[in-house]
Amino acid sequence: MVKNNKGNTISGTLNAGIKLSRDFFTRDVLEIAPVMPGKILVLKSAKGIIKRFRITDVEAYSGSEDLASHASKGRTARTEVMFHEGGHLYVYLIYGMYWMLNIVTGPAEIPQAILIRGIENYSGPGKLTKAIGIDKSFNDEDLITSGRIWIESDGVSPEIKTGPRIGIEYAGDYWKSVPWRFYTGSL
DNA sequence: TCAGTGATTAGG
DNA sequence: CTAATCACTGAG
Numbered sequence: 001m002v003k004n005n006k007g008n009t010i011s012g013t014l015n016a017g018i019k020l021s022r023d024f025f026t027r028d029v030l031e032i033a034p035v036m037p038g039k040i041l042v043l044k045s046a047k048g049i050i051k052r053f054r055i056t057d058v059e060a061y062s063g064s065e066d067l068a069s070h071a072s073k074g075r076t077a078r079t080e081v082m083f084h085e086g087g088h089l090y091v092y093l094i095y096g097m098y099w100m101l102n103i104v105t106g107p108a109e110i111p112q113a114i115l116i117r118g119i120e121n122y123s124g125p126g127k128l129t130k131a132i133g134i135d136k137s138f139n140d141e142d143l144i145t146s147g148r149i150w151i152e153s154d155g156v157s158p159e160i161k162t163g164p165r166i167g168i169e170y171a172g173d174y175w176k177s178v179p180w181r182f183y184t185g186s187l
Numbered sequence: 188t189c190a191g192t193g194a195t196t197a198g199g
Numbered sequence: 200c201t202a203a204t205c206a207c208t209g210a211g
Contacts, residue, residue: 078195
């Protein structure tokens with residue numbers, strides 16, 4: 001059962017849009033991240049129930065130079081997925097409790113990802129994954145070929161606000177200040 | 188402000 | 200093997 005911050009049940013029932021293709025995700029992360037708020041995250045349960053959630057808040061992590069990105073430490077077992085072709089998911093556990101949901105972008109071998117920080121009725125990347133049931137099993141899932149998760153557009157493109165990314169105090173003055181958070185409060 | 192919680196990582 | 204770290208959250 002899905003509930004919002006006030007404890008009320010929400011259905012995730014938006015109208016269907018057009019599924020985003022590989023070409024959308026293989027572009028540079030800084031082209032994609034600003035247009036992610038407004039897109040629809042779609043999940044299909046094992047029983048065939050489809051739920052759609054409007055994305056409201058994302059952050060971009062780009063390449064090996066970005067000291068806030070996990071990939072800045074190189075290619076490890078965990079960050080391997082970030083080097084895969086755009087359209088895959090990067091899912092990892094943080095603080096022993098929260099699954100973080102990221103969309104890998106760009107061509108293969110270039111580590112980039114977009115953290116999904118908020119969807120409608122939810123604020124916070126850990127809360128939204130708990131609410132919609134994202135876990136380790138979604139790591140490296142392909143949004144183009146998966147039967148249980150994908151992204152759609154219904155043409156909605158809300159006004160975007162930008163700001164520095166959250167929770168990256170370790171990344172140094174420059175990288176913690178770049179305005180790579182893209183969000184909207186209007187949805 | 189700070190504890191909870193456990194996978195991941197570097198290092199011996 | 201050990202120990203530090205962490206793209207968070209909720210309680211005080």
